[in-house]
Amino acid sequence: MTGPESEGLQLRRAVCPGSFDPITNGHLDIIARASRLYDVVHVAVMINQSKKGLFSVEERIELIRQVTADFGNVEVESFHGLLVDFCKQRDIPAIVKGLRAVSDFDYELQMAQMNNGLSGVETLFVPTNPTYSFLSSSLVKEVAAWGGDVAHLLPPVVHEALVERIGKK
Template sequence: MRRAVCPGSFDPITNGHLDIIARAARLYDTVHVAVMINKAKDGMFTIDERISLIEEVTGELGNVKVESFHGLLVDFCKQRDIPAIVKGLRAVSDFDYELQMAQMNIGLSGVETLFVPTNPAYSFLSSSLVKEVAQWGGDISHLVPVPVLDALTAKLRQQ
């Protein structure tokens, strides 16, 4: 069985993330989405909320498993016998950072990293940018799946 992982904080998941996950799901038997926990950051959504949203928007793919993880991504991979990490690249600046991570990961554990060029429609997109635009009342309906838009709108109303 061919397995890969798509890691990230997904706070929240965007259409760009979803595009990379869906493309990986066409190439692998199982795609694990690792929602990485960074205790140094306060997210808008809790880990459980992120997992729930990702499960909802990837449900139709049929071969995606969503889990949280704290620690090194290569440890997540080792624990689940996952030989590949799939990462989307938006720009050259992403490549510079991600190449260093990929080289470290293969050196630590032998886990390969595959880079997937982002769909040009999402090349500018990030969770941080989506949250900022939403906080200022901008239209993000074309940037996130409908369940995420609804959840984000509800969170902003609570603030």
């Protein structure tokens, strides 16, 4: 083994959690920025049994792997349960979350404080690039379902998958 771990150095790890149904350019921007700050960025795709996603968890994982492949330090996997348990199992001390607006902060601050209280995991808030401040997966799916052009809001491979999926509905 070569690199920091072979030299006894601890790798700096963080997680970017979400449902990513589908991953947008806004998500990708936050993951890219985290990948420049951390040695390893885990993208944790949330499994919510009570919600039927447009894409299966496996499809979301594959799309995220494709669009983050060039970063070289991103690992993508699913999780079910408490995010702090995911972090403990992988020795991840930090959660990276993008904030679009003040309304995001209210909710995310409560979650950050709960996560820290449960496990000591820290949450770092990254302000969203203003280009993507309005963007959400739900909004993209809704606009696309009505025939709106969302190509500029998604990585090309994700846009292709979305158009194909919506065309089948």
